[in-house]
Amino acid sequence: MLFPLLRAALFATEAERAHELTIAVLGKWGRAGAPFAAAMGDPRLRTGVAGLDFANPVGLAAGLDKDGRAIQGLFGLGFGSVEIGTLTPLPQAGNPRPRLFRLVEDRAVINRMGFNNGGLEAALPRAIAAKRRGVLGINVGANKDAADRIADYAHGVREAADVADYITINISSPNTPGLRDLQHGSALADLLAAADEARRAPIIRPPLFLKVAPDLEADDIDAIARAAIEAHVGALIVSNTTISRPVLRSGHAQEAGGLSGAPLAPLARQRLADFRRATGGALPLVSVGGIDSAEEAYARIRAGASLVQLYTAMVYEGPGLPRRITRGLGRLLKRDGFAHVADAVGSG
Numbered sequence: 534m535l536f537p538l539l540r541a542a543l544f545a546t547e548a549e550r551a552h553e554l555t556i557a558v559l560g561k562w563g564r565a566g567a568p569f570a571a572a573m574g575d576p577r578l579r580t581g582v583a584g585l586d587f588a589n590p591v592g593l594a595a596g597l598d599k600d601g602r603a604i605q606g607l608f609g610l611g612f613g614s615v616e617i618g619t620l621t622p623l624p625q626a627g628n629p630r631p632r633l634f635r636l637v638e639d640r641a642v643i644n645r646m647g648f649n650n651g652g653l654e655a656a657l658p659r660a661i662a663a664k665r666r667g668v669l670g671i672n673v674g675a676n677k678d679a680a681d682r683i684a685d686y687a688h689g690v691r692e693a694a695d696v697a698d699y700i701t702i703n704i705s706s707p708n709t710p711g712l713r714d715l716q717h718g719s720a721l722a723d724l725l726a727a728a729d730e731a732r733r734a735p736i737i738r739p740p741l742f743l744k745v746a747p748d749l750e751a752d753d754i755d756a757i758a759r760a761a762i763e764a765h766v767g768a769l770i771v772s773n774t775t776i777s778r779p780v781l782r783s784g785h786a787q788e789a790g791g792l793s794g795a796p797l798a799p800l801a802r803q804r805l806a807d808f809r810r811a812t813g814g815a816l817p818l819v820s821v822g823g824i825d826s827a828e829e830a831y832a833r834i835r836a837g838a839s840l841v842q843l844y845t846a847m848v849y850e851g852p853g854l855p856r857r858i859t860r861g862l863g864r865l866l867k868r869d870g871f872a873h874v875a876d877a878v879g880s881g
Contacts, residue, residue: 536851536852536853539851540849540851543555544635544637547631548631548633548634548635548642549630549631549632549633552597552633556597556598556602556603557602558606559598559603559606559607560602560603560606561606562603562606562609563603563604563605563606563607563608563609563663563664564605564606567605567606567608567609567610568609574588574859574863575589575859575860575863576873577862577863577866577867577871577872577873577874578590578613578859578862578863578866578874579873579874580839580840580873580874580875581875582767582768582817582839582840583699583740583742583767583768583817584740584767585668585698585699585740586668587613587614587667587668587840588613588666588667589611589612589613589859589862589874590613590830590834590838590839590840590841590862590874591611591612591613591830591840591841591842591843591855591858591859591862592612592613592614592615592616592668592670592819592840592841592842592843593607593610593612593614593615593616593842593843593844593855594616594821594842594843594844595616595617595618595619595670595672595701595703595744596618596619596644596646596844597844597847598615598617599617599618599619599620599649599650599651599656600617600620600650600651600655600656600659601617601656601657601659601660601663602659604617604659604660604663604665604669605663605664605665608665608666608667610852610853610855610856611855611856611859612667612855613667613668613840613859614667614668614669614670614698614840614842615665615667615668615669615670616669616670616671616672616701616842617656617660617669617670617671617672618650618656618670618671618672618673618674618701618703619648619650619672619673619674619703619706620650620652620653620656620671620672620673620674620689620693621648621650621652621653621673621674621675621676621685621689622652622653622675622676622679622685622688622689622692623652623676624650624651624652624655625647625648625649625650625652625676625677626649627646627647627648627649627650627708628645628646628647628649628708632644632645632646632647632790633646634785634788634790635783635785635848636781636782636783636785636786636792636794636796637783638781638782638783639781639782639783639786639794639795639796640794640795640796640825640845640846640849641781641783641792641793641794641795641796641797641845642792642793642794642845642848643785643786643788643789643790643791643792643793644708644774644790644791644793645707645708645788645789645790645791646708646790647677647708647709648674648676648677648706648708648709653673653688653689653692653693654692657671657692657693657696660696660697661696668698668699669696669697669698670697670698670699670700670701670742671693671696671697671699671700671701672700672701672703672744673686673689673690673693673700673701673702673703674686674689674703674704674706674709674712675709675712677709677710682712682715683715683720683723683724683727684727686702686724686727686728686731687727687728687730687731688731690702690728690731690732690741691731691732691734693739694731694732694738694739695738697739698739699739699740699741699742699767699768700728700732700739700740700741700742701741701742701743701744701770702724702725702728702741702742702743702744703744703773704716704721704724704743704744704745705744705745705746705772705773706773706774706791707746707748707773707774707775707776707790707791708790708791713746713748716745716746716749716753716757717753717756718756721756721757721760722760722763722764725741725743725760725761725764725766726764728741729741729764729765740766740767740768741764741766741767742766742767742768742769742770742819743757743761743766743768743769743770744769744770744772744773745757745769745770745771745772745773745808746772746773746775747771747772747773747774747775747777747797747800747801747804747822748775748776748777749804749807751807754804754807754808754811755811757769757808757811758808758811758812758816759811761812761816762812762815762816766816767817768816768817768818768819768839768840769808769812769816769817769818769819770819770821770842771801771804771805771808771818771819771820771821771838772801772804772821772822773791773821774790774791774792774793774797775791775792775793775797775800775822776790776791776792777792777800778792779796779799779800781796793822793823793844793845794823794845794846794848794849795823795825795846796823797822797823798822798823798824798829799823800822801820801821801822801823801824802823802832802833802836804822805818805820805833805836805837805838806836806837808837809836809837809879814837814879817839817840818837818838818839818840819838819839819840819841819842820833820834820836820838820840820841820842821841821842821843821844823845823846824841824842824843824846824858825843825846825849825850825854826857826858826861827857827858827859827860827861827862827864827865828861828865830858830861830862831861831862831865831866831877832881834862834874834877834878835877835878835879835880835881836879836881837878837879838878839875839878843855843858862874
């Protein structure tokens with residue numbers, strides 16, 4: 534009820550500063566003992582993916598809490614999973630400010646952050662210390678100036694493996710030059726092999742998820758799906774922000790960077806369908822992009838997503854959105870006669 538007033542104050546503040554304040558508040562709320570009840574509850578929503586038990590299929594996408602400063606507070610909002618990062622081996626400042634832009638008229642955001650984070654060594658102790666009841670993902674990437682980006686990913690997997698429930702290999706950001714090249718051909722096969730080797734030493738540890746871009750051609754989609762299946766990836770996260778520009782009304786529409794939010798939804802739906810076809814249902818899919826309601830989350834699940842993730846919609850809908858979506862999903866599953874959310878996956 535208070536969010537419309539709070540949003541007015543936040544929107545009067547520069548976007549990245551407002552983001553920093555939000556993380557600070559959620560961090561304090563978490564340390565004060567944020568409740569966990571919202572993530573539990575309806576047994577219809579419990580589901581298993583890649584050997585992990587999710588209390589509900591609604592997760593927080595990477596990018597909001599890059600450095601793991603608000604993990605408990607974020608779980609307290611009702612998420613079944615929280616993904617922190619992207620974390621790189623060494624701290625890096627990212628791209629120059631301003632680099633985060635609200636497109637209010639479009640209910641969207643453009644960012645060109647550039648993997649700004651304090652590094653793995655600083656963030657992992659926070660993740661270890663966080664009290665949580667849910668699945669924690671750690672999203673890892675390569676430093677911009679890394680001589681060997683595959684080695685950076687392997688290092689990230691190795692370091693995060695004792696902390697994370699799953700580790701996401703993020704090769705889909707448009708804001709690190711050349712990073713998306715790792716989605717193609719032998720580079721992808723080499724990356725997945727190195728990451729898998731890193732998570733297996735000395736014992737097999739968390740599953741690997743692979744996050745891909747929405748800006749892909751049909752041949753790319755088929756090749757990525759094949760490589761992920763052959764490498765026994767736990768799930769594909771489909772997808773990151775887009776460098777394409779649908780018709781937008783905001784004055785920030787031509788800013789460089791990745792577009793997220795409501796205008797991304799049609800492309801995200803299409804890529805989900807594409808990867809469902811390319812994988813033949815053999816690999817769990819996590820749908821991201823423009824999900825802002827229980828109805829949209831349910832449509833993605835019926836289109837083949839085992840899990841969904843949110844981020845930009847919370848800028849406009851507020852911190853109550855995860856609870857509203859999970860409650861709405863429970864009602865929709867009951868309406869359609871599904872005993873468990875897994876029964877609805879791909880049913881549309």
